[in-house]
Ligand SMILES: *[C@@H]1O[C@H](CO)[C@@H](O)[C@H](O)[C@H]1NC(C)=O
C-alpha cells in the first residue's frame with residue numbers, strides 16, 4: 116500500500132513537472148516567438164508580392180554597368196533594432212517624396228503598393244520614429260549621395276529596384292520589443 120502510494124505520488128510528480136514544462140514552452144512561445152510588426156502591411160503577403168514584382172520590373176530597366184552598384188547601406192546588426200527601423204523609415208519617407216512618383220510602372224498594383232508604403236510610413240511615425248532625427252545619419256547620407264551620383268532616371272530605376280531591400284529591413288526590424296531584455300535595450304537609447 117505504502118509502495119503504491121509513493122508510486123502514485125511519484126507519477127503525479129512527473130505529471131506535474133511535465134505540465135510545468137508544457138506551460139513554460141507555451142508561455143515562452145507567446146512571449147518570445149510572436150513578434151508584432153509595428154505596421155500591419157509589413158506582414159501582408161500581397162504587399163510582399165507587390166514589392167518583389169515592382170523591384171524586379173525596375174531591375175530589368177537597369178543598365179548592365181549599374182547591376183553591381185548598391186545604394187542601400189548594409190545594416191549594422193548589432194545596432195538597436197528600433198534605431199535600424201527608424202533609420203529605414205527615414206529612407207522610406209525619401210522614397211515616398213523623391214523616388215516613387217518619378218518612376219513609371221506598368222505593374223497593375225503600383226498604386227496599392229504606394230498606398231501601403233504610405234501607411235507603413237505613417238504607422239512608424241505614430242509608433243515613435245522621429246524621421247528628422249535620422250536625416251543626417253551616416254547611412255541615409257550615404258544613400259542620398261550615391262543616388263545623386265547617378266543620372267536621374269538611372270538612379271530612380273536603381274532605387275526602385277532596391278525597394279525589396281528597404282522592405283526587408285523594415286519587415287525584419289520594425290517589431291514591438293519581443294521580450295523584457297529588448298525593452299531594456301530600447302529604453303537605453
Ligand atoms: C555597429 O554598431 C555598434 C553598436 O552601435 C558599434 O559599436 C560598431 O562600431 C558598429 N559597427 C560598424 C561596422 O559600424
Ligand SMILES: *[C@@H]1O[C@H](CO)[C@@H](O)[C@H](O)[C@H]1NC(C)=O
Pocket residue numbers: 245246247248
Ligand atoms: C526629432 O529629432 C530632431 C533632430 O534630432 C529634434 O530636433 C526634435 O526635437 C525631435 N522631435 C521629437 C518630437 O522628439
